[in-house]
Amino acid sequence: MLDQLIHQLVVPILYILAIVLPLVLAVAMFVYWERKVLGWMHVRMGPNKIGPFGVLQAFADVVKLLIKEVILPTKANRFLYYMAPMIALVPALAVWAVVPFSSSMVLSNANAGVLYLLAMTSMGVYGIIIAGWASNSRYALLGAMRSAAQVISYELAMGLCLVCVLVLAGSLNLTEIVNAQAGSKGILDWFWLPLLPVFVIYFISGVAETNRAPFDVAEGESEIVAGFHVEYSGSAFALFFLAEYASMILVSFLAAILFMGGWLSPFPASWGFIGQGGFPWLLLKAFLFSFMFLWFRATFPRYRYDQIMRLGWKVFIPIAIAWVFVAGLMKYYGLVSIGTGA
């Protein structure tokens, strides 16, 4: 009985902690890295006071947020106001259950992994909408409306991109999707090459899904102050922050897993040490993608709302639909070789 209890309850909880704690730590360091990169791109220093090179800045910010007061606006809906940050955070963390970190490192090797992923990411928008409505603020409601419309629009394009990957891989299981990209040619075997337009659309849609610059009209400091979280302070705001950055890291990992071969090495297996796959490769790829989030933010001005809708509905979705057929034809005529994994 005790043995069973340990096996069914304690071990999974330890696994979950082994994913969530590094994730929270990664979010903290990512925030520091973002401020540093933005600083360099603006020819500034970035944070440099707390700890060596300012690395402890993120932790100082966390402590500051946690000891601040959480203010409830007048006539706000008390229950939903406090629920919203949790509703935003839970799907952002739950989605990591199916993300494979290497060929054997995955919490739940679910067969319907990609569907689970879509289901969880589509629920994150509730946190934003409820926050916007419950704060009883016009700015917050406007931000929530913009965010909801944007997330729903780009989810369609993102879903169609995933369909292309599924057609080629022939599986909904994320581990099998990575294994399908294995082959003797290394980087040329990965799905980014046959699915190049879709790969670009996926990543841009991911940026839009997470409400990041240049698609951050949901926050739009210059027009609606800070959008849906304008009334939040202290730890409630910290939870929104955590959810947003966890989703950014997730999109980076997914871009690496679905299109860039996950933990596979970009070099042929015959090259010895660097030809072997492993977790460091996935980390490196995800790091490059997450760096692009920051690069976009420092480079591009914010899109106008109607431009965002036009890009999503009139450009991305038609291209993605067309590429579903192209992917089907590639699969039918055997133009893409599918690996079976080691």
Added chain:
Amino acid sequence: MNPQLLQVICFYAFGFVTVAAALSVITLKNSVHAVLALVLTFFSAACLWLLLEAEFLALALIVVYVGAVMVLFLFVVMMLDIDQEKMREGFVKFLPIGLFVAAIMLAEMLGLIGVRAMQAHVMGADPAVAAGVSNTAWLGRALYTSFLLPFEIAALILTVGIVAAVALTLRERRDARYESASQQVKADPNRRVRIVKMAAVRPDESTETQEPQP
């Protein structure tokens, strides 16, 4: 713990949440709360389907209804300016009609359950498990082989529905101003800004203007 027992406990827990959430959809005063209760109903129904190992249907329910349809629904309800007191005014007046409709629906459902129970046959084993493939793979194979024609007809009807909905609600406004995105992209910087190059000049000593003395 016995896995079968755990499954039964989970079933009753999810079932209880589903029924409680469905009840609160019609009893909650605040319409936004009611919509959120409906979201919870869908979510717990999806959990029940997951217990049945119908993973595709469960996750599709969450993606389609929870993730998209209910978001738009919530959107609309939040925009409505509803006076909560007025909503409850006609409660007594409409109660007999409501009870009448409820009674008819109850009778119809009981009749349906009775007819189904009379013709009941024992369900076979889960075909996906029997075929040794995942639920999603089996469903996909069935839909695209044995049931291809009904599937395509359903898809066609849905497409017609979308086109009809757009056609009904699309009102083209003549007085609205739009900017053509393709024209904006094609804008040529040379036609907007002229960069003038000129040699640097030193202000002449003799014509130097006198600073006004304060």
